[in-house]
Amino acid sequence: xxxxKDLCTVERRGRVHLITITGAGEHRLNPDxxxxxxxxxxxxxxxxxxxLAAEGKFFSNGFDQAWARTAPPHLHGTMDGGLRALVADLxxxxxxxxxxxxxxxxxxxCALALVxxxxxxxxxxxxxxxxxxxxxxxxxxxxxxxxxxxxPDAAARRDLVLRGDRVAAPEAVRxxxxxxxIDGGPEDVVAAAVAEAxxxxxxxxxxxxxxxxxxxxxxxxxxxxxxxGAGPAPAGVRPRL
Amino acid sequence: MCTLQQRxxxxxxxxxxxxxxxxxHAxxxxxxxxxxxxxxxxAKxxxxxxxxxxxxxxxxxxxxxxxxxxxxxxxxxxxxxALRLLAADLxxxxxxxxxxxxxxxxxxxCLLALxxxxxxxxxxxxxxxxxxxxxxxxxxxxFVAVLRAKITAAxxxxxxxLRGKKVRAAEGKEMGIVDAVYPSADExxxxxxxxxxxxxxxxxxxxxxxSIRMSMYPEACRSVGIVEESDEEKRKHFASKL
Numbered sequence: 001x002x003x004x005k006d007l008c009t010v011e012r013r014g015r016v017h018l019i020t021i022t023g024a025g026e027h028r029l030n031p032d033x034x035x036x037x038x039x040x041x042x043x044x045x046x047x048x049x050x051x052l053a054a055e056g057k058f059f060s061n062g063f064d065q066a067w068a069r070t071a072p073p074h075l076h077g078t079m080d081g082g083l084r085a086l087v088a089d090l091x092x093x094x095x096x097x098x099x100x101x102x103x104x105x106x107x108x109x110c111a112l113a114l115v116x117x118x119x120x121x122x123x124x125x126x127x128x129x130x131x132x133x134x135x136x137x138x139x140x141x142x143x144x145x146x147x148x149x150x151x152p153d154a155a156a157r158r159d160l161v162l163r164g165d166r167v168a169a170p171e172a173v174r175x176x177x178x179x180x181x182i183d184g185g186p187e188d189v190v191a192a193a194v195a196e197a198x199x200x201x202x203x204x205x206x207x208x209x210x211x212x213x214x215x216x217x218x219x220x221x222x223x224x225x226x227x228x229g230a231g232p233a234p235a236g237v238r239p240r241l
Numbered sequence: 242m243c244t245l246q247q248r249x250x251x252x253x254x255x256x257x258x259x260x261x262x263x264x265x266h267a268x269x270x271x272x273x274x275x276x277x278x279x280x281x282x283x284a285k286x287x288x289x290x291x292x293x294x295x296x297x298x299x300x301x302x303x304x305x306x307x308x309x310x311x312x313x314x315x316x317x318x319x320x321x322x323a324l325r326l327l328a329a330d331l332x333x334x335x336x337x338x339x340x341x342x343x344x345x346x347x348x349x350x351c352l353l354a355l356x357x358x359x360x361x362x363x364x365x366x367x368x369x370x371x372x373x374x375x376x377x378x379x380x381x382x383x384f385v386a387v388l389r390a391k392i393t394a395a396x397x398x399x400x401x402x403l404r405g406k407k408v409r410a411a412e413g414k415e416m417g418i419v420d421a422v423y424p425s426a427d428e429x430x431x432x433x434x435x436x437x438x439x440x441x442x443x444x445x446x447x448x449x450x451x452s453i454r455m456s457m458y459p460e461a462c463r464s465v466g467i468v469e470e471s472d473e474e475k476r477k478h479f480a481s482k483l
Binding site: 065068069073076077080132133134136137138139140141144147148152153154155157158161162163164 | 337358359390391392393394417420440443445446449450452453454456457459470472475476478479480482483
């Protein structure tokens, strides 16, 4: 494992590349954390599946407005640009992806969780919350596309984004927002996510096929982010699961 | 034809009288005027407003005034075009909207209900009914866009549009088209008003609310002629709120 001073750690558990956002804070998605996550995702080459989890009470509480307040306006684009690039990397990833929502996931943090192929959530604590309507922030195009592509039910989507519902895991499962609610503590959620990722890795799917099928399955979202990611692996390097 | 009342933070738009509330030029014009007045009043009053649309009598609305259109395609086209403007007004409205479906909502009337954010409906009688397939009329493109935006459950769109299903409230709730069912017209109207009050009490910024709504239904918005604001404009708005 890498140093705890890092914004996120990476480790391999079997065939699973586990990324954990570190620390007890809100894991606000500022350019530094986004860059660290992109590096961590890039380091997954050779693994069979990816899990993104977080320490503490929060999975992620969204964009970092405190950072934006001190940053010159022309740099604000680097924040949503950073998330756009991370989303592109996750959509183009040549392996299945699983989000372990170990704590609250709000706004851009919620969108980040939903981008993954599967979402497991802690059953007894934490909620999904698209806080933008309450806070007074409009949606950037690709965040809107995440919601449209990943929450196809019109009423569920409306309740999330236009009513600012705080949705706990059992309700999130019922509404089709997440795949499963996991009993126990954060470590149990991570273990369940890793187990699910291991099962997906065991299918032995061709990574390029996974990536191409995923991009085609979410065309609105892929269209919004496709020019911003890390791009395809160099010629001659074809990752194998 | 219609009245607009303000009760606290809620604007109540009533389709008046015992008739079918057929959407002809006069009624559509009145509705557009009323909706614009509500938006203007809300803008002056600050954050926190909501609209409820309710029908008196047995009908919410039985659709476009095809009686007036008769056999004239030109007239029918005019009405289709006029309703499109009202649909755009509702989809862009800077406040939450609730349709109190207190009676039958057919064709254009059903579309009108679907243009609202929420639908509460009486369970004892009345149907949502896209009658066009039964009458032999194709659906205007923006009708289809709104149906596709709001009716997403498996087979629900097929049942409503292609089979002319007459959807009662309880079934509408199962299909995800109706949010709540109440035993009578009066209770439906009262609960719709309560819901609108709860939504208005959230004090959402109307411009932000409308922006988020429109970003959820880009095809429907394009289809009714709304132009979505650019990411640059949104970023400026974000910076101004810091």
